[in-house]
Amino acid sequence: MPIQSVNDFVVRFANVNGSGSASANELFARSVLRMGIPVAPRNIFPSNIQGLPTWYEVRISEAGHLGARGGTDLMVAMNPQTWDQDVAGIEPGGYLFYDSTKPLPKSKFRDDITVIGVPLTAISNREYTDPRQRQLFKNIIYVGALAALLDMDIGEMEKLIAEQFKGKEKLFDANKHALDLGRDWVMMNLHHPIGLRLKRANAVGDRIFIEGNSAAALGAVYGGATVCAWYPITPSSSLADAFTGHCNRLRVDPATKQNKFAIIQAEDELASIGIVIGAAWNGARAFTATSGPGISLMQEFVGLAYFAEIPAVIFDVQRAGPSTGMPTRTQQTDIISAAYASHGDTKHVLLFPEDPAEAFEFAAAAFDLADRLQTPIFVMLDLDIGMNHRLSRPLTWDDSRKFDRGKVMTAAILEAGREFGRYLDVDGDGIPYRTLPGTHPTQGSFFTRGTSRDRYARYTEEGPAYADNMQRLLRKFETAKDLVPRPLQANAKKPTKYGVIYFGSTSPAMDEAIELLEATGHMLNRLRVRAFPFHSSVTSFIGEHDFVFVVEQNRDSQLRSLIVNECSIDPVRLVPILHYDGTPITARFISRAIADHLDALKVTPLRKGKVVS
Amino acid sequence: MTYVTKPKFHHPELPKNELGYTHRDYEGSVSTLCAGCGHDSISASIIEACFELSIAPHRVAKLSGIGCSSKTPTYFLGNSHGFNSVHGRMPSVLTGANLANRDLIYLGVSGDGDSASIGFGQFAHAIRRGVNMAYIVENNGVYGLTKGQFSATADRGSKSKRGIINNDSAIDLVGIALQLGATFIARSFSGDKKQLTPLIKAAIEHEGAAFIDVISPCVAFNNHAGSTKSFDYVREHNEAVNRLDFITGRAPIKVDYAPGSVETVEQHDGSTITLRKLDSDYDVHDRLAAMSFLQHHAAKGQIVTGLLYVAAEAEDLHGRLNTVEAPLNALGEKELCPGSTVLDKINASLR
Numbered sequence: 014m015p016i017q018s019v020n021d022f023v024v025r026f027a028n029v030n031g032s033g034s035a036s037a038n039e040l041f042a043r044s045v046l047r048m049g050i051p052v053a054p055r056n057i058f059p060s061n062i063q064g065l066p067t068w069y070e071v072r073i074s075e076a077g078h079l080g081a082r083g084g085t086d087l088m089v090a091m092n093p094q095t096w097d098q099d100v101a102g103i104e105p106g107g108y109l110f111y112d113s114t115k116p117l118p119k120s121k122f123r124d125d126i127t128v129i130g131v132p133l134t135a136i137s138n139r140e141y142t143d144p145r146q147r148q149l150f151k152n153i154i155y156v157g158a159l160a161a162l163l164d165m166d167i168g169e170m171e172k173l174i175a176e177q178f179k180g181k182e183k184l185f186d187a188n189k190h191a192l193d194l195g196r197d198w199v200m201m202n203l204h205h206p207i208g209l210r211l212k213r214a215n216a217v218g219d220r221i222f223i224e225g226n227s228a229a230a231l232g233a234v235y236g237g238a239t240v241c242a243w244y245p246i247t248p249s250s251s252l253a254d255a256f257t258g259h260c261n262r263l264r265v266d267p268a269t270k271q272n273k274f275a276i277i278q279a280e281d282e283l284a285s286i287g288i289v290i291g292a293a294w295n296g297a298r299a300f301t302a303t304s305g306p307g308i309s310l311m312q313e314f315v316g317l318a319y320f321a322e323i324p325a326v327i328f329d330v331q332r333a334g335p336s337t338g339m340p341t342r343t344q345q346t347d348i349i350s351a352a353y354a355s356h357g358d359t360k361h362v363l364l365f366p367e368d369p370a371e372a373f374e375f376a377a378a379a380f381d382l383a384d385r386l387q388t389p390i391f392v393m394l395d396l397d398i399g400m401n402h403r404l405s406r407p408l409t410w411d412d413s414r415k416f417d418r419g420k421v422m423t424a425a426i427l428e429a430g431r432e433f434g435r436y437l438d439v440d441g442d443g444i445p446y447r448t449l450p451g452t453h454p455t456q457g458s459f460f461t462r463g464t465s466r467d468r469y470a471r472y473t474e475e476g477p478a479y480a481d482n483m484q485r486l487l488r489k490f491e492t493a494k495d496l497v498p499r500p501l502q503a504n505a506k507k508p509t510k511y512g513v514i515y516f517g518s519t520s521p522a523m524d525e526a527i528e529l530l531e532a533t534g535h536m537l538n539r540l541r542v543r544a545f546p547f548h549s550s551v552t553s554f555i556g557e558h559d560f561v562f563v564v565e566q567n568r569d570s571q572l573r574s575l576i577v578n579e580c581s582i583d584p585v586r587l588v589p590i591l592h593y594d595g596t597p598i599t600a601r602f603i604s605r606a607i608a609d610h611l612d613a614l615k616v617t618p619l620r621k622g623k624v625v626s
Numbered sequence: 627m628t629y630v631t632k633p634k635f636h637h638p639e640l641p642k643n644e645l646g647y648t649h650r651d652y653e654g655s656v657s658t659l660c661a662g663c664g665h666d667s668i669s670a671s672i673i674e675a676c677f678e679l680s681i682a683p684h685r686v687a688k689l690s691g692i693g694c695s696s697k698t699p700t701y702f703l704g705n706s707h708g709f710n711s712v713h714g715r716m717p718s719v720l721t722g723a724n725l726a727n728r729d730l731i732y733l734g735v736s737g738d739g740d741s742a743s744i745g746f747g748q749f750a751h752a753i754r755r756g757v758n759m760a761y762i763v764e765n766n767g768v769y770g771l772t773k774g775q776f777s778a779t780a781d782r783g784s785k786s787k788r789g790i791i792n793n794d795s796a797i798d799l800v801g802i803a804l805q806l807g808a809t810f811i812a813r814s815f816s817g818d819k820k821q822l823t824p825l826i827k828a829a830i831e832h833e834g835a836a837f838i839d840v841i842s843p844c845v846a847f848n849n850h851a852g853s854t855k856s857f858d859y860v861r862e863h864n865e866a867v868n869r870l871d872f873i874t875g876r877a878p879i880k881v882d883y884a885p886g887s888v889e890t891v892e893q894h895d896g897s898t899i900t901l902r903k904l905d906s907d908y909d910v911h912d913r914l915a916a917m918s919f920l921q922h923h924a925a926k927g928q929i930v931t932g933l934l935y936v937a938a939e940a941e942d943l944h945g946r947l948n949t950v951e952a953p954l955n956a957l958g959e960k961e962l963c964p965g966s967t968v969l970d971k972i973n974a975s976l977r
Binding site (some may be wrong): 223236242271286288297408 | 682689709722730951961962966976
């Protein structure tokens with residue numbers, strides 16, 4: 014029986030990398046959005062420029078589930094290379110859309126799916142002579158065909174094309190024509206619409222459609238970053254690119270046409286973080302964007318910034334490790350290496366945004382935190398948030414907000430006779446005052462160094478002075494606990510002894526998993542951790558439950574280890590739920606894994622039925 | 627011992643510069659390097675250069691990496707902010723500092739291990755970016771703090787204090803800087819204050835990437851080739867620091883010679899460096915000729931010193947990036963934050 018579903022299914026496009034399919038697929042996803050139906054698209058792509066397989070998955074969910082679901086209801090199979098794999102991945106009762114120009118043997122299909130053949134190549138070749146046009150318009154033709162098959166409003170597609178090619182009438186006409194070719198062929202030759210349909214809804218609201226990297230870069234603009242130094246690495250490069258784009262639009266002095274920013278594509282990650290540290294030492298807000306391998310390379314400098322107490326903001330758009338790992342796949346796998354980056358006793362502040370809106374907020378906040386705490390701040394994104402368009406609440410900014418530049422002594426303060434000791438804890442919060450180079454002719458200068466120093470920045474290898482400084486750094490870390498974004502708790506409908514902790518991009522899948530679990534009688538209170546060091550509410554949340562699941566996207570349950578280590582929690586209390594194959598975590602995975610545990614523990618007195626599969 | 631401060635009192639009639647500062651205002655803490663170290667002579671030249679230029683001491687930021695040379699910023703310009711960063715990475719830290727505030731003077735102090743070995747890449751990239759700085763390498767061909775290993779500027783065939791022959795080709799930083807597009811390139815000798823001080827003044831004044839390679843003999847590890855007072859002997863007896871103290875009292879090498887002449891200087895270890903002062907008709911604006919001149923004399927075993935190249939019109943990184951005249955670190959919310967109205971428009975464009 015073919016799947017029947019309105020506004021709730023998954024379409025997956027299988028393409029060849031570099032074939033121009035990305036813009037056509039995005040046109041499809043945006044059209045659904047314009048019909049008022051939430052979508053969650055995801056790029057699944059290889060570390061390659063041209064020729065290898067690439068997929069674009071569009072989850073359509075009027076209910077608003079934005080996590081990956083798993084499984085495919087409609088496969089748009091445009092890549093012969095992955096045909097078998099793609100056909101096998103279709104849910105029973107699903108649909109296969111393919112280019113029927115060249116006949117395929119029956120053995121290439123399945124009996125339990127609906128096969129929809131459209132002679133895309135034939136239509137395109139009949140219409141166009143230029144090889145590049147034939148390829149590009151073939152993509153638009155299939156979008157037009159899908160519009161008819163899914164009963165979409167083709168007017169929304171036309172509007173999007175018009176916006177894209179504003180002022181370029183010829184291109185608009187050509188694209189519209191290609192859309193019509195696809196739609197008309199389906200209308201004349203096929204039974205339509207199919208069992209999967211789109212019906213105009215009103216479930217999008219005022220939400221925006223943006224990539225996490227772009228939102229984070231915009232947060233850096235709003236947060237006052239003026240210096241960006243970076244080295245290209247997937248999946249973080251688009252963050253630096255977006256910052257460049259935002260700055261060119263928002264940060265050029267209209268009168269002089271000069272830039273209120275400086276962006277350096279450095280020779281490597283070491284230079285990137287070095288430039289950031291130099292700039293921040295000198296009072297500019299500076300950041301770098303990188304991924305796991307870059308974090309490894311930056312270790313020595315991160316220790317310097319920690320010990321010499323220099324602000325720095327590091328966006329880590331995580332990908333699957335170790336080593337080169339899977340550069341184009343997602344993971345939450347740098348938690349430990351970022352939290353304890355560098356040799357010696359070091360600890361760093363990490364922020365865990367869940368989506369683009371938080372990426373924007375945390376990015377801006379990171380610059381305040383870095384200046385306030387005089388230490389590196391890691392904003393832990395991942396490929397799933399960073400490189401996919403995500404439906405997200407609108408970005409907001411309070412115009413009365415001021416940059417928190419932290420404890421900086423000015424020439425006037427020095428003149429007034431305040432005592433200055435670069436590493437002197439005058440307020441009891443572990444945070445000393447600093448001066449910027451060039452402040453005063455005779456007062457407030459000091460020597461910044463990675464070697465041990467006393468409270469007045471004078472080199473020393475005296476044990477007590479060294480220990481005194483290390484203790485103050487710990488006090489500062491304590492102070493950080495109340496400055497970073499707090500965890501957010503949401504309780505189950507009914508009282509329960511079980512809890513779940515999660516963070517970052519797991520968020521949408523977790524929300525959906527809770528619905529699935531509650532539907533089967535499993536009640537879980539949940540806590541979304543948004544920063545490290547952990548606020549005291551993390552410890553109390555664990556204390557209030559018999560067992561707490563910790564859901565994360567890595568093999569070694571890194572966040573759990575951090576909780577055990579930093580909050581002195583008995584590891585038995587924390588049950589790891591781990592997903593680390595490089596695909597985004599799904600609600601199906603989480604709910605099954607947690608239900609299995611609860612069933613195994615036979616601790617589900619409220620259980621009413623089977624776990625939804 | 628770098629916390630030892632010099633006494634503040636001084637002769638009331640010490641000469642003052644245009645800003646009313648005396649020589650003492652440009653000094654730093656007492657040096658902890660070996661007495662007679664060439665690096666201290668370079669520090670003295672830096673102090674003299676800044677005094678003579680009447681630079682307000684706090685308008686200089688002095689940055690270094692790791693090593694003997696990188697310790698020296700503690701010993702000059704005590705009223706300047708200093709940054710002793712990580713090994714070989716001073717150039718990137720200096721680049722960032724320079725981006726944050728284009729109004730200060732950036733003095734980068736490094737060594738041959740710091741710039742030619744571990745930091746060769748950063749040296750190259752800071753030079754090719756045209757960062758406005760005076761980049762001084764105090765070049766002695768050995769690692770002093772780790773007891774005398776060869777650095778990448780040690781000549782092939784040269785013998786270490788331990789009697790080891792260096793089999794690797796030497797990196798000539800001047801040659802590299804010429805190739806990478808530095809707009810001010812000089813070489814000097816720590817014992818030749820008359821030549822070095824004016825070069826440092828010129829490098830500070832130069833608005834672009836200025837590089838000075840200063841040959842600076844190591845009194846500890848270039849002085850006793852084959853001697854029983856060797857590093858190995860000292861380490862066996864675990865008295866390295868005391869042996870180093872014993873070296874104190876040796877006078878720094880001094881040299882004084884006329885332009886256009888060749889002079890052979892005896893180093894502490896008895897080896898010799900041949901210095902050639904530039905011809906008076908040498909054209910300092912011809913990069914290609916400078917490369918050729920350098921290679922030609924190197925082939926004869928001579929080290930060319932003096933101002934080797936200066937671009938008539940230099941452009942710095944800020945010029946290339948078209949940054950605003952105001953220092954970036956002086957910009958606030960008003961200049962940097964686009965505000966909520968703009969954000970609303972951005973939101974609208976994302977629907």
